[in-house]
Amino acid sequence: MTVTVGIVGAGSIGCYVGGALQMGGAEVHLLARPRMVDELKDHGLTVSDFRGLHHHCPPQSLHLHTDVAAMAGLDCLIVTVKSADTDVVAAQLAPHVGADTVVISLQNGIDNASRLSAALPQCCVLPGMIAFNVLQRGQGVFHAGTDGAIMVERSARIGHIDTLFAASATPFEWHSDMRSVQWSKLLLNLNNPINALSGLPLKEELSQRHYRRCLARLQREALAAIRQAGIPLQRLTAVPPRWLPRVLDTPDWLFTKIAQPMLAMDPLARSSMWEDLERGRRTEIDWLNGEVVRLAAQHGTQASANSRVLDLVKKAEQGGRRDYSGEELWALLSD
Numbered sequence: 394m395t396v397t398v399g400i401v402g403a404g405s406i407g408c409y410v411g412g413a414l415q416m417g418g419a420e421v422h423l424l425a426r427p428r429m430v431d432e433l434k435d436h437g438l439t440v441s442d443f444r445g446l447h448h449h450c451p452p453q454s455l456h457l458h459t460d461v462a463a464m465a466g467l468d469c470l471i472v473t474v475k476s477a478d479t480d481v482v483a484a485q486l487a488p489h490v491g492a493d494t495v496v497i498s499l500q501n502g503i504d505n506a507s508r509l510s511a512a513l514p515q516c517c518v519l520p521g522m523i524a525f526n527v528l529q530r531g532q533g534v535f536h537a538g539t540d541g542a543i544m545v546e547r548s549a550r551i552g553h554i555d556t557l558f559a560a561s562a563t564p565f566e567w568h569s570d571m572r573s574v575q576w577s578k579l580l581l582n583l584n585n586p587i588n589a590l591s592g593l594p595l596k597e598e599l600s601q602r603h604y605r606r607c608l609a610r611l612q613r614e615a616l617a618a619i620r621q622a623g624i625p626l627q628r629l630t631a632v633p634p635r636w637l638p639r640v641l642d643t644p645d646w647l648f649t650k651i652a653q654p655m656l657a658m659d660p661l662a663r664s665s666m667w668e669d670l671e672r673g674r675r676t677e678i679d680w681l682n683g684e685v686v687r688l689a690a691q692h693g694t695q696a697s698a699n700s701r702v703l704d705l706v707k708k709a710e711q712g713g714r715r716d717y718s719g720e721e722l723w724a725l726l727s728d
Contacts, residue, residue, distance in 0.1 A: 395420050396557065399464040401482060402474030403429060405527040405665065406499060409535040410471060410543070412440035416448055417557030422456040422463060430457045436533035443538050443659035446561060465489040469497065469551055472509060476502040476680040483512035490516050495551045497521045499543065501582060501665075502680030503575050506546075520571040521545035522578050524629060526595070526662050537563075538662025539595065540654070541629075544578075546571045570627075576619055577627045577634055582681050583611040586702045588664040589676070590709065592716040595662045599655065602645050603719025607698075609638035610726050614696040615685045621692035630655060670709055678706040698726040 396419045400407040403425035415421045415438075423433070434457060438450040456463075464470055464486060474482050479500065490496070496518045498506040506520035524541030542564035545554070555565040568574050584599070587607050591598045598604045616635060619626065626634040631654040640652050649656070669676045682699040689696035705725070709715050717725075 396469065396553070397422070397467040398554075399424060399467040399470045401461075401464060401470050401472045401486065402478070404473065405529045405535055405668065406523055407471070407473035408433075408438055408529075408533075409440050409527045409537060410473065410499065410523070412438045412448065412450055412535065413561040413563045414557050415450055415454070416440070416560040418560070419557050420456070422458060422467060424458045424461060424464060427459055430459055432531075433457055433533050439532075439534045440561065441534065441536045443536075443540075443657075443662070444562070446537075448561065461485045462489055467494065469495045469554065471497045471499055472505070473499050475675070476500055476505055476677050477675060479505050479508050480512065483509050487512055492516070495519065495548070497545055497551070497554075499523050499545075501579075501677045503572070503579065503684055505680075506571075517548065517550045519546045519548055519551070520575065522571070522575055524578055524581075526658075526664060528659075528661070528663055529668060536659065538659035540657050542566045544568050544571070544574055568627075570625070573625045573627050574629070576624050577629050579681060579684060580612055580615055580626070580634055580637065581629065583615060583685070583699075584608045585664040585666040585681060586676075586678060586706045587611075587722065589666040589670050590702075590705055590715055590717045590722060591719070592667075594660060595664060596656055596658050596660050600645065600649070601719045602643075602648070603723045605641040605648065607719065607722045607726055609641040610698045611682065611685070611702065612638045612641070614689065614694070614699050617694045618685060618689040618692055618696060621694055622688055666706070667715075670706075670715055676706055676710060678703050682706075701726055701728075 398419045399422045400411040403423040411421045437452045441447045496516045499521045510518040526539045528536045544566045547567040558565045682703045685699040686696045
């Protein structure tokens with residue numbers, strides 16, 4: 394029997410995931426803004442990645458919607474809206490979902506699944522995350538430019554969804570402790586604002602030590618708060634989480650040798666925060682560095698660098714600078 398999946402908030406991540414699921418044989422319904430619906434009607438949906446994937450779903454094969462009521466009766470809903478929109482979307486979904494609906498949160502941040510669950514108590518809500526970057530290239534093309542997997546809390550309710558990603562070779566993993574996974578991924582996502590404020594592609598930014606030192610400083614503050622909170626971490630890259638700052642601090646020639654997997658990405662890949670600023674949208678800085686600031690405050694540790702980055706991104710949202718050199722950012726975070 395064909396699995397029916399609704400993508401709630403079909404932007405960059407949502408469209409990529411939807412395209413990958415459709416490749417695997419699912420009947421996918423994309424709930425998107427009118428602008429995105431018009432783009433997909435004109436061009437169809439194309440998913441690609443840095444490994445060589447290139448698959449086109451023609452417009453006539455797509456189920457496109459702007460009304461949340463179209464999500465009623467589907468087997469699974471995958472929520473990919475920005476964290477700031479979670480509560481509003483949950484309230485809109487509530488009249489249209491029932492006890493048979495499985496809801497998966499594939500969003501940045503830590504508490505989106507619990508917020509969805511509170512608003513949708515009749516549903517099975519599963520936390521998840523996506524560990525790779527997707528760039529919207531226009532004309533319905535969505536490109537995964539970095540390595541990583543889709544990770545979801547293990548559940549017998551939707552245990553077959555992993556097989557749907559096989560056709561696109563999209564890595565998929567079940568996890569029993571998603572809170573640990575989310576904080577481990579948040580450590581990596583602390584590079585999102587550094588990338589957005591640099592104005593550079595990810596690979597070029599990470600190849601420069603001053604930018605990496607900025608990231609290492611943010612991560613050290615996060616690790617201190619995580620340790621105080623007693624949250625276990627999981628290894629999501631070739632480098633164990635607690636070694637990441639030390640590896641990032643190494644000179645460029647050494648970093649290139651010992652951390653080559655971290656640079657395995659499309660040369661044009663960018664962070665989602667860079668894309669948000671480029672398109673004049675509110676970023677998720679409050680659900681990334683803001684989470685570190687809140688956790689540090691709860692457990693009596695300092696997160697001054699994360700607080701400064703948060704302020705810099707807020708200024709960038711209002712038209713402020715997005716072209717800081719590594720040296721400039723390091724000086725700002727080291728005051």
